[in-house]
Amino acid sequence: MTYRHYLQKTDRNHIIIDWEDKVTNDSGEASVKPIYPEFKTGEDENGNEWYRSDDIVVEGEDGNQYSAKYKRGIVDWEATWEKYERDSYDGIATGEGDSPFRIYYQKTQATQGIDIVYNGRTLKTGLIEKVWDRPTHNQFNDFVGEIIISDEAFETVNNKVDINDNSILWLELKENLNQEEWYEPIKYGRTEKEAGIKQRLRRKLEAQMATENVRAEKGFDGVDVDLLQEFEEDYEYIYEVKRSNANPIDVYQCVMYWDAYSRTxxxxxxxxxxxxxxxxxxAASMVDRWNNRQDEYGDEYNIEFQPLSEYDLD
Structure with missing residues (x-):
């Protein structure tokens, strides 16, 4: 991770490790390969892309403008770990884990946050407090990103191992990152409430072909439903949304929706x-059992489970 930008900066940059096995006396050399995370696609509850990239422009004391690129997102852990599994990864894996990637990003407070990349070198990793003056928190464990600086007008400390915290351009950049809500660390996972998931699902349903209307329906026969989708062909779907796993009580809720709305x-x-x-x-068995029954009007129940991933909401 630390060398990935250095290795891609020019074709001439290489890192070679000479190795020797003290047991077998085998030896050789291995080329260090850069490792990149895979990021979650789709949108959050407000319709914003999970992966974001912005150029932030700041003004120096000389009146000139300088920019830094700010890339960040939510790591797709399964896709990343699968990409770098020990058995399929085209490289040498170190450590005991199944995936060498886990050495660097571990979905913890210690590895969350932003890396500072300066002229192709990663100076610092996993920053939250240094950038936003706020403590780390578990709600940011999936949040990873980079501030990429290519202009040498941004000052580093004398030994080039960190950005100069007191330099004018860094202070201006940091002020921008703290003033704009769009630039804040992205919360993900258990912090998102069901209301947010319902909002995102509603937008996706509204975009479907043949959908006439999607709304939250309240008060029919004393029952409120999460979402009611009306189609141009004069049929309707009701959606019950859960942020975690579906349980038998949730299936009963769907049956209650069916019975109550059918009476309107x-x-x-x-x-x-x-x-x-x-x-x-x-719960899955209960869905099957209810679908083999008829309601009070002699119509068969039609209850279906769909995972959040079906709508890119997981």
Missing amino acids: DDSNLSKVILVARSIGDN
Whole structure:
């Protein structure tokens, strides 16, 4: 991780490690290969991309403008670990783990945050407090990014191992990062509430072909539903949204939605969809059992489970 920018800066940059096995007396050399994280795609509850990139412009004492690139996002851990699995990774893996990548980004407070890259060299890694004057927190464990500085007008300390915290350009850059909410560390995971997931799902449903309307429906027969999707062909879906795993009680909730909404005069209900991270065996069996039954009007129940990943909401 530390050398990835150095290695890509020019084709002439290489790092070679000479090695010798003291047991077998084998020896050789290995080329260090840069490792990059895979980032989560899709949008947050406000419709913002999870992965973001901005050029931040600051003004120096000489009146000239200088820029730094700020890249950040939420790490897709499964995709990254799979990419760098020991058995499939085209390189030498160190350490005892299945993936050499885990040495650097471990989804912890110690490895969360921003790296400072200066002229192709990574000076510092995993920064939160240095940039935002706020403590690390578990809600940022998935947040990783880089401030990439290519202009030597940004000063470093004398031994070139860190940015100069007191330099005018760094202070201006830091002020920008602290003043704009868009630049703040991105929270992810358990901090997102069901209301946010419902909002994102609603936007995705509204974008589907043949959808006429999506709304939160309240008060029919004393029951409120998360989302009601109306289609141009005069049929409707109800969505029950859970941020974690679906349990049997959630299936009963879907049955209650079906029964209550079917009693309304203008009901064209075709399906109730339970959206959650996953579903347990008991809840899945319950869905099957209810789908083999009929409601009070002689119509078969139609309840379906769909994972959050189906809508890129996981």
